[in-house]
Amino acid sequence: MAKFCPKCGDPINDSQALFCSKCGAKIPIPSSQSQAPINQPSVIQQSPQPSGYIPPVSTAPLERTTGSIPKKRSALEWIAIFCGGFILLVVVLVLIGGIISMSQQNSSSRTPALTSTPPAVPGHWTEMTANAGWSPRYPFSSVVMPDGSIVLIGGSTGEGSSAPLNDVWRSTDNGATWTEMTANAEWSTLIGMSIVATPDGSIVLMGGIFRCGYQICPSNEVWRSKDDGATWTEMTAHAEWAPTSGSQHSVVKPNGKIVLIGGGGIGGGVLSANETWQSTDDGTTWMLITANPEGLSSLSGDGFVATQDGSIVLLKNGYPNSSVWRSTDDGVTWTEMTAHAEWSIGHGGGESVVAMPDGSIILMGGSNYNDREQLEYFNDMWRSTDDGATWTEMTAHAEWSGRTGESVVAMPDGSIILMGGSGSGGVMNDVWRYTPA
DSSP, rough: OOOOOOTTTEEOOOTSSSOOOTOOOOOOOOOGGGGOOOOOOOOOOOOOOOOOOOOOOOOOOOOOOTSSSOOOOOOHHHHHHHHHHHHHHHHHHHHHHHHHHHHHHHHHHHHHOOOOOOOOTTTTTEEESSSSSSSSSOOOEEEEESOOOOEEEEEOOOOOSSSEEEEEEEETTTTOOOOOESSSSSOOBBBSSSEEEOTOOOOEEEEEEEEETTTEEOOOOEEEETTTSSOOEEEEESSSSSOBBBEEEEOOOSSOEEEEOOOOOSSSSSOOOTTTEESSSTTTTTEEEESBBBSOOOOOOOOEEOOSSSOEEEHHHOOOOOOEESSSTTTTEEEEEEEEOGGTTTTOOOOOOEEEETSSSSEEOEEEOTHHHEEEOOOOOEEESSSSSSEEEEEOSSSSOOOOOOEEETTTTTOEEEEEEEEETEEEEEEEEEEEO
């Protein structure tokens, strides 16, 4: 755009001139040529539009911007999304399950496991099981181990000597449940054997009868187990005492010494009913203590226990009275505690007797023929606190049915466990527990 001198009007051809070349007047600098700020965008001036002007509408497609409506997903995309979500859900559930399982394991390691053992009622019998894992049997043997478990050994199914058993079972919950240690022990199928549990946790089995062909033969074998009856080692095939038929009795002393007393047999040489033998090497060798005990004509009896003071008490059934004898020198000499025990009336044999931790002796069960020559089974209980001199009836009818040939053991906590036997209803395999009041 041409510029003119504001004074003389002469045209200014040099756009950079500051003064008029004709009159020397100062040429003003237009405001539009002042320097624009750096980095400032220039403003596009639009010419004013007349009133009522409507701008044209563009027909070009609009570009989609962020936040606009998403496009519709395909079926494959939805399937992929669903499968991914399902897999994620499974992973989360597995992780949660693992956390819960670890929590339960940690809790169970701190809290003792609950059992289904029936609650004890002081002064009464509680049925631990009506049908134990082992088959019904009588007579048979059982012992309490130093750890408080019960080991049950052999016996007969009640079908006579043709059906002896040589299995071994163990219970760690007072007879409520049982584990079979072996179905066929190494020793012959025996009935009437004598067993003891020694202080070192071993079990020693002595004597008994077994079937040899068509005959019944007495045994003087001795076997030992160091794993709760699972396996057995023969200590001797022929002990120094003669084979016994099952009427022998044995006890173990606190020092581990085994005392074997009495006996009887079927044919051939048998242990005299008056002999007393001892072993200090788990039944490998035996020493005769006496063949003629003082004060007692016969050591044959129905009950035989070692009390807490180390003495031995022998219960002898006889008609019409039963006597009780006691020895304080391992069976060498005997003292008669009573010639007429209070429980004598009606009893004819098959009673069970146990020595309790408090020093008392408890007798229970048994059988006899009544006046009508019918076999009668008992479920009474008697207790003595003076080594068998006097007896008090605890109950005439315990909660379990009358029976004979049962096995009874006294537990370290003062309770009593009664197992199996034979009664009017047949041979049994129930288990009962008595808790003193």
